[in-house]
Amino acid sequence: MNDMSGKPQYRVVGTRPVRPDGIDKVTGKAVFSADHFVAGMIYGAILRSPHAHARIRSIDTSKAAALPGVKAVVTGADFPALKSMEVDLGEGGGDIVDMSVNCMARDKVFYDGHAVAAVAATSASIAAEALELITVDYxxxxxxxxxxxxxxxxxPVLHARMRTKGLDTPSDKPTNVSMRFVMEKGDVAAGLARAKVVARGSFSSAPVHQGYLEPQACTVAYNSDGQVQIWASSQGAFMIRTVTAQVLNLPIADIRVTPLEIGGGFGGKTVIYLEPVAVLLSKKSGRPVRLAMSRSDVFRATGPAPGTICDVAIGCDENGIITGAEVTFSGSAGAFPGSGTHPAAVCSLAPYKIPDYRIVGHDVVTNMACTAAYRSPGAPPIIFAVESIVDELAGKLGMDPIDLRLRNAIQEGDPSPSGVPFGPIGLKEMLEAAKVHPHWSEPLEANQGRGIAAGYWPNFGGQSTASVSLTDDGTVIVTTGSPDIGGSRASMAMMAAEVIGLPYDSVRATVADTSSIGYSMLTGGSRTTFATGKAVVEATEKVVDGLKARAASIWGVDAGAVEWAGGEARCTAQDKEGTLSVRELCGKGGPISAEATVNPPDPGPGIAVQIVDVEVDPDTGTVTVLRVTALQDVGRAIHPSYVEGQMQGGVVQGIGWALNEGYVFNAKGQLDNAGFLDYRIPVASDLPMISTVMIEVPWPSHPFGVKGVGEAPICPPMGAVANAVSAATGVRMHHLPMSPDRILTEVAAAQ
Amino acid sequence: MQKILVSTTVNGETCEFACEPDTSLLDALRTELRLTGSKEGCGSGDCGACTISLDGEMVCSCLVLAAEAQGRTIGTVEGIAEGSALHPLQTRFLEHAALQCGFCTPGFLVAAKSLLEKNPDPTETEIRYWLAGNLCRCTGYDKIIRAVQHAAADLRQERTGA
Incomplete structure (x- = not known):
């Protein structure tokens, strides 16, 4: 941990209390999406396409509907026709027509696992039996x-009407390339021509899945007056409400979504699959319906992160100053457009000052489940390619890879990818800390290698609402609309406790349903502690103002003669003395409450640096991760343990992406590894402890200096692991995952 | 389908439920007994979120048929605390922030309890291999391993103190 000297002294911020939902989660009481039971509930099931691409000639559901116990059958014909419209969900989004078709196929299926029909029955086994009675003519x-x-x-073209957007010369040819995106500055050819040394390479990565442990599930009750209740876990109850209403043409206020505990999301639960289907099943049956995915459904039909192809060239002068860079990449979006091309472009070169560059991205549809956000969506595999080439440049120059990065590292005032100058950003601080960290000088043995990489993610602000209510006894309730995905209820309570001056245990935080709090964008873009935290602080400040006004009226003094400190009002008028506690003030005139809505446009950026040591078995190509040190500019750690947890979790997901994980399709286009046995995420025995170094460079537009921390830590690991493997083998790695056979192939090819 | 009546002991209490022949023990625990602490992350024995103890042995309850529970003794996450007194593993998981989303936590707690009953002083490597059948996607395992190490020390101290 970094030296904390000189930072503001807080009572609660920076401590490590237990989260308010903690005991529920260690005793089995926490209610996740599939744990919610409603009286009279029946069970839904979805029939999924076995084909990667097919036209649906007809669907015969008559036998299924006639099976005793079946209460409803739904197909694409039950969904309303919609007009094309872009829906912005903050992190992710897309065309509402695509979202509807992704929930249930109409005339075509676009991937193995695409939903084609659904049933609801009095038991799960009857529902499963009914699916077998449905005949689809493909x-x-x-x-x-x-x-x-x-x-x-x-x-083969997926969408006959698709034309590539963003071409210099528009083409009328049907295509799978939905978009071409160019981001450039200066003259890249001149920049590379000025270089003394240029490193180049072509890289690729397989699609990977977020791999959250909890499969998607929901319970829905449709009432005959048109009002709908939805209980589900997701990254945004308001997102479920918006998209369900738009897909089904329902008034938004008729839908009430209650967020249940969420078993991981990582971006993958920023979209919906089941809720509109369950609404229709509930409407037809008149019964509440539970709909849940199996693990295989999750892999086949929910959004992976895109596979990528990426060419990188970076040049520098003899002193290691980068003169120009060119990045050309493509991402597989799956069935519908949206592979995160723009954020990938923004992040790819962001850590470095580069006078002349050109970045070209392509978004490409394929017969795979439609991609969804995954932690820094779009960016990590492109950052892997860039960081591999930065490492290659250091090698060509014979320069320490930290020194090369230091010479080019951005700092406050340098232009960010959007052109706006960077605010306070701790990249240089991290690189300096990495250089003196004992890990950097730890001796290595034969077949071992060390790699380092950096990674940037801009983070998001977005709209958030919070309400703060005092109670008669002076305890405090904080309510937000942001699903708690990793401890945010604790950080909300901590920030409120800090502002009002009460102990952490006197403040309880909850997440409300969509009819009980104002609109809040989903939990994504590393925005919750930043934006929702800001709303909590503003609402708490309003409550403190109310307490001060009440104290002033009790004392008969001007509000200016009351100061708030240590959780109580103090009279500063010359002839009067006294203090009044929250409890005393609430006892005189009733509890005080306040709400605040914010929409901050200026989140602090995420930036991380990681050092990884590996050992490569030269006979088998197996990689063992020996040591990891993760550094990150966290702005201000409200709850340091939960910040460390984000860093460690991001690193390990990145190690999985680097070494094991990747979609494998068979010749028919079916996903061949749709389970945790064959899609192997890291397990405890694969890993060492993950050391963390939190660098606090506070962000000025957050009351405590918070920068979102959730996403940046997955940006460096693939580059850091690849650079370590390259150091161990002497051969540059170009493909993710670096499975043993790939490593042996690349080593053999180089020899 | 004719249902089977099963009589079993769960967390020290005898209970009965009716199940179909192909119902998994996980489904029976969750749906018939409403013990939803055990989770289904995969349904194929790969993730460990449904880990329970069956006659003292750690098993994935999604791979056991409910009818096989007849006359046996089952322990789930709901039975780890004694009343409102948390087990040292539960306390240490909370103190060490060993959970983020908490979905895998019940399985980890049951598995770790089983480890510490067999091996009161495991090495880090022994903990990592024992828990290798329990997937966690949030934490990177670091804080889970530390929580188990500290809980093991607490339990050893309890034993020597008593």
Whole structure:
């Protein structure tokens, strides 16, 4: 941990209390999405396409509907026709028509696992039996799951009306390339021409899944007056409300979504799959309906992160000063557009001052489940490619890779990718800390290597509402609309406790349903502690103002003669003395409450640096991760343990992305590894402890200096692991995952 | 389908439930007994979120048929605390921030309790291998391993103190 000297002294912020939902979660009482039971509830099930690409000629559900116990059957024909409209969900979003078709196929299926029909029955086993009685007549079409193949001129086209947006010369040819995006500054050719040394490479990565442990599930009750209750876990109850209403043409106020505990999301629960289907099943049956995914459904039909192809060239002068860079990449979006092309471009070169650069991104549809956000959506595999080339440059120059990065590292005042100058940003501080960290000088043995990489993610602000209510006895309730995905109820309570001057245990934080608090954007973009935290602080400040006004009226003094400190009002008028506690003030005239809504446009950026040591078995290509040190500019750690947890979790997901994880499709375009046995996420025995170094460079537009911390830590690991593997083997790695066979292949090719 | 009546002991209490022949023990615990602390993360024995103890042995309850529970003794996460007194593992998980979303936590607690009953002083490597069948996607395992190490020390101290 970094030296904390010189920072403001807080009572609660920076301590490590137990989260308010903690005991529920260690005793089995916490209610997750599939744990909620409603009286009269029946069970839904979804029939999914076995084909990667097919036209639906007809669906016969008559036998299923006739099975005793079946109460409702739904197909695409039950969904209203919609007009094309972009829906911005903050992190992610897309066309509402695509979202509807992704919930239930209409005339075509676009991937193995695409929903084609649903039933609801009095038991799960009857529902499963009913699915087998549904006959779908498919005309199987040629499919394409591979990114490069999908971009070829003769590729099977998923959407006949798709034309590439953003081409210099518009083309009327049907294509799978939905968009081309260019971001440039200066003259890249001149920049690279000025370089003394240029490093280049072509990289690729397989699609990966967020791998949250809790499969999607919901329970829905549709009432005959049109009002709908939805109980579900997601990253945004308001997001569920908005999209369900738009997909089904329902008034938004008729839908009430109660957020249940969420078993991981990482971006993957910023979209919906089940809720509109369950609404229709509940409407047809007149019964509450539970709909839940299996693990195989989750892998086949919910959004992975895109696979990528990326070419990088970076040049520098003899002193290691970067003169120019060129990045050209493509991402596989799955069935519908949106692979995070823009954020990938923004992040790719962001850590470095580069006078001349050009970044070109392509968004490409493929016959795979539609991609969804995954922690820094779009950016990590492109950062892997760039950080590999930065490492290569250091090697060519014979320069320490930290020194090379230090010479080019951005700092406050340098232009950010958007052109706006960076605010306070701790990249140089992190690199300096990495250089003197004992890890950097730890001796290595044969077949071992050390890698370092940096990674940037801009973070998000967005709209948040918070309400703060005092009670008769002076305890405090904080309510927000932001689902708590990793301890945010604790940090909300801590910030409120700090502002009002009460102990942490006197403040209880909850997450409300969509009819009980004002609109809040989903939990994503590392925004909750920043934006929702800001709303909590503003609402608490309003409550303190109310307490001061009441104290002033009790004392008969001007409000200016009351100061608030240590959780009580103090009279500063010359002839009067006295203090009044929250409890005393609430006891005289009733509890005080306040609400605040914020929409901050200026989140602090996320930036991280990681050092990884590996050992590569030269006979098998197996990689063992020996040591990891994760550094991050966290702005201000409200709850340091939970910040460390974000860092450690991000690192380990990145290690999985680097070494094990990747979608494998068979010749029919079906996902071949739709389970945790074959899609292998890191397990405890794969890993060492993950050391963390929190660097606090406070962000001025947050009352305590918070920068979002959730996403940046997944940006460096693939580059850091790849650079370590390259150091151990002497061979540059170009493909993720670096599975043993890939490593042996790359080593053999280099020899 | 004819249902089977099963009589069993769960967390020290005898109970009965009716199940279909192909119902998993996990489904019976969750749906018939409403013990929803045990989670279904995969349904195929790969994630460990449904870990319970069956006659003292750690098993994935999604891989056991409910009918097999007849006459046996089951322990779930709901039975780890004694009344409102938390087990040292539960306390240490909270203090060490060993959970983020908390979905895998019940399985980890049952598995770690089983480890410490067999091996009161495990090494870090022994803990990591014992818990390798329990997936956590949030924490990177670091804080879970530390929580188990500290709980093991607490339990050893309790034993020597008593």
């Amino acid at each position: 005309e199987v079409l040629p499919h394409v799951t591979d990114l490069a193949a999908a971009m070829a001129d003769d590729a």
